[in-house]
Amino acid sequence: MLDFKRWFSFSLPAGRAVTQQSLAMIEPYAEQRKAGAVVLGMASDLSLNYYDSLIGTKEGPDSIRRMLAKLPDLGAMPLYDAGVIEEEVTTEGRATGSAGFEAMRTRQYERLCGMLRAGHFPIVLGGGHEVAIGSFQALSDTLHQASDGIEDGMAQLPNAGQTRIGIINIDANFQLRRSLAVRAGSAFHSVASFCQEHHREFHYLGLGMCDHTNSQATFAYARELGVDWLLDREMKMKNRKRIQATIEAYLARVDHVHLSLDLSVFPSLVAEGVNLSRIYGVNLPVVEMVIRQIMESGKVRIMDVTGLNTEFDYQGDTARLAAKLIRHALKSVSP
Numbered sequence: 001m002l003d004f005k006r007w008f009s010f011s012l013p014a015g016r017a018v019t020q021q022s023l024a025m026i027e028p029y030a031e032q033r034k035a036g037a038v039v040l041g042m043a044s045d046l047s048l049n050y051y052d053s054l055i056g057t058k059e060g061p062d063s064i065r066r067m068l069a070k071l072p073d074l075g076a077m078p079l080y081d082a083g084v085i086e087e088e089v090t091t092e093g094r095a096t097g098s099a100g101f102e103a104m105r106t107r108q109y110e111r112l113c114g115m116l117r118a119g120h121f122p123i124v125l126g127g128g129h130e131v132a133i134g135s136f137q138a139l140s141d142t143l144h145q146a147s148d149g150i151e152d153g154m155a156q157l158p159n160a161g162q163t164r165i166g167i168i169n170i171d172a173n174f175q176l177r178r179s180l181a182v183r184a185g186s187a188f189h190s191v192a193s194f195c196q197e198h199h200r201e202f203h204y205l206g207l208g209m210c211d212h213t214n215s216q217a218t219f220a221y222a223r224e225l226g227v228d229w230l231l232d233r234e235m236k237m238k239n240r241k242r243i244q245a246t247i248e249a250y251l252a253r254v255d256h257v258h259l260s261l262d263l264s265v266f267p268s269l270v271a272e273g274v275n276l277s278r279i280y281g282v283n284l285p286v287v288e289m290v291i292r293q294i295m296e297s298g299k300v301r302i303m304d305v306t307g308l309n310t311e312f313d314y315q316g317d318t319a320r321l322a323a324k325l326i327r328h329a330l331k332s333v334s335p
Contacts, residue, residue: 036078
């Protein structure tokens with residue numbers, strides 16, 4: 001007899017400490033399960049160290065998970081809930097800052113490596129965009145271990161013998177702020193530094209970049225890294241053939257894709273619950289179009305959804321949007 005209490009939970013626990021409990025219609029994650037999509041939250045927001053007013057991004061993963069639980073028909077792929085990785089606090093109840101993030105990233109990395117080796121499709125929920133660092137490192141190391149013959153059982157990961165990873169960042173910000181330590185806006189600078197340190201290729205396509213939120217120095221650094229991008233004003237449906245051709249050409253140059261979506265890519269009227277409130281941005285139909293094209297390539301191995309700030313998401317509309325985009329991505333998976 002099916003144990004409904006084991007598989008379904010129709011309310012969140014009173015305290016955030018109990019985060020492994022599965023949400024409605026989403027089975028709890030276990031490594032032995034049939035390969036599927038695995039949602040893993042990261043309650044991280046390094047912008048808290050710089051902008052005291054932005055206090056809601058850590059709550060983003062739970063908010064998106066709640067909305068996912070309410071959506072019907074999430075596609076043919078099984079969907080599992082792996083809970084939320086929380087930041088440790090001191091005995092005084094204070095967050096541990098950058099040291100705490102590094103500990104969280106280590107746990108994220110270890111869990112993602114296990115999921116990838118088991119043939120799962122991880123979906124990492126932020127939190128700030130710094131969660132993308134652990135996502136890329138886990139995918140890169142897993143693929144290189146498979147290529148070097150270190151890991152057994154890697155046949156479940158498609159094209160595991162090839163190691164060219166292409167980042168596709170749908171975002172208003174390059175996330176290429178130069179910084180010695182990980183901080184807000186520096187996620188893919190950290191990834192580029194990781195690639196340089198380990199003698200690995202760095203491939204990056206930015207979709208929806210805003211020339212008002214990225215400095216000229218950042219654009220220059222992007223050119224130095226060989227980054228491709230389309231600005232938000234270019235991401236219009238009337239330009240769909242150019243957009244699709246840009247993505248198609250980029251996909252042809254890589255073996256695997258790390259898809260990263262920051263909700264700040266949308267206009268403020270579409271996504272009010274983000275840290276960066278914007279008048280302009282990329283409209284939802286265009287974002288759905290590019291996600292569909294990218295997912296249908298069959299090359300996406302890991303996905304991030306970041307940038308939700310629950311303090312600004314008064315009616316939960318932005319969390320609902322994030323959940324629907326995850327559903328859209330899963331339903332676009334090439335058979």
